[in-house]
Amino acid sequence: MTNTQNFDKATQIGFIGAGNVGGSLAVAMSNAGYPVTAVGSRAFASAQTFAGRISDCTAYENIQEVADRADFVFISTSDDAIKIVCDQVSWREGQGVAHCSGAASVDLLQSAVDQGAVAGAFHPLQAFNSVENGVKAIPGVTFGIEGNDAIQAYLRGIASDIKGIPISLRPQDKVLYHVSGVLMGNLLAVLASVAASMWEKFDHTRDEGVRALSPMMPAVSSNLDSVGVPQAVAGPYVRGDIGTVRKHLEAVSSSAPEYLALYIELALVGLPFAVEKGALAPERSQEIKELLESYRSTDSI
Numbered sequence: 619m620t621n622t623q624n625f626d627k628a629t630q631i632g633f634i635g636a637g638n639v640g641g642s643l644a645v646a647m648s649n650a651g652y653p654v655t656a657v658g659s660r661a662f663a664s665a666q667t668f669a670g671r672i673s674d675c676t677a678y679e680n681i682q683e684v685a686d687r688a689d690f691v692f693i694s695t696s697d698d699a700i701k702i703v704c705d706q707v708s709w710r711e712g713q714g715v716a717h718c719s720g721a722a723s724v725d726l727l728q729s730a731v732d733q734g735a736v737a738g739a740f741h742p743l744q745a746f747n748s749v750e751n752g753v754k755a756i757p758g759v760t761f762g763i764e765g766n767d768a769i770q771a772y773l774r775g776i777a778s779d780i781k782g783i784p785i786s787l788r789p790q791d792k793v794l795y796h797v798s799g800v801l802m803g804n805l806l807a808v809l810a811s812v813a814a815s816m817w818e819k820f821d822h823t824r825d826e827g828v829r830a831l832s833p834m835m836p837a838v839s840s841n842l843d844s845v846g847v848p849q850a851v852a853g854p855y856v857r858g859d860i861g862t863v864r865k866h867l868e869a870v871s872s873s874a875p876e877y878l879a880l881y882i883e884l885a886l887v888g889l890p891f892a893v894e895k896g897a898l899a900p901e902r903s904q905e906i907k908e909l910l911e912s913y914r915s916t917d918s919i
């Protein structure tokens with residue numbers, strides 16, 4: 619154990635919070651040669667499962683023991699528990715601590731800073747639903763990083779070593795950054811669920827909808843990756859097919875009125891991208907906008 623801000627690949631790492639993100643990051647870090655040596659969690663059983671995935675990692679019943687044994691501690695609890703955990707622990711001068719939340723800034727770790735620790739944030743911009751899938755999903759992921767120069771250098775190094783892409787964030791940028799991640803990682807799944815549910819309106823099952831529609835997602839992702847915005851934006855709005863848009867609005871308002879507001883608002887926010895692409899004349903865009911807005915009053919949500 620050292621009391622230093624010179625964190626490097628020999629720095630002993632601890633985790634408090636043995637869930638999906640903590641478990642995935644710890645396995646990735648350990649595989650990349652970082653010594654993950656201590657873990658604690660709310661339930662000792664979670665910490666034991668975590669430690670069982672990593673060689674030379676010990677599970678502790680008391681989270682203070684994790685902080686006492688590690689020089690750098692990742693708090694990978696749920697967001698609401700980060701400050702509670704940080705406030706419970708006695709920190710050392712020069713020790714490092716980072717949380718994994720995308721929405722919260724380092725402010726949550728103020729009690730550690732008051733005791734001389736240095737604080738940061740290390741947020742993987744990815745959806746994690748298990749450790750097994752999480753470890754596989756880390757390569758190529760962007761990591762939003764906050765903290766002083768020493769912490770940033772260390773966390774950027776970890777992100778690169780586990781094949782991620784580090785970016786620096788200012789505290790004031792965190793919430794919008796997180797909203798963008800939730801739009802893509804979480805609300806995209808909601809949008810897919812809505813699209814698949816529409817299949818029940820024409821006598822097919824939602825599962826059939828999922829099967830039929832989900833191959834479009836990698837195609838859209840690949841288009842975005844190769845040609846970017848606005849070139850990847852497509853559909854009847856981009857083509858200026860106002861007759862098709864009218865038919866959509868009639869069908870959705872009569873057969874799936876619960877989704878009408880979603881359809882209208884998504885279409886409206888998409889129009890400027892179609893104009894930017896050069897595929898939709900501003901006058902045609904205005905006509906489609908007025909048509910979409912005229913259905914807002916019949917919106918049943």
Ligand SMILES: NC(=O)c1ccc[n+]([C@@H]2O[C@H](COP(=O)([O-])OP(=O)(O)OC[C@H]3O[C@@H](n4cnc5c(N)ncnc54)[C@H](OP(=O)(O)O)[C@@H]3O)[C@@H](O)[C@H]2O)c1
Binds near residue numbers: 658695744
């Ligand atoms: N899930 C994602 O897609 C994702 C993506 C990026 C970042 N994040 C961030 O990563 C962090 C962890 O999220 P997660 O998805 O890994 O959550 P999770 O799977 O629910 O894991 C959270 C872990 O924290 C432990 N915990 C909760 N309260 C605690 C406390 N008071 N003391 C000690 N341990 C406690 C839980 O304990 P027990 O199991 O021991 O009961 C659980 O193992 C959050 O800050 C989240 O915003 C999540």
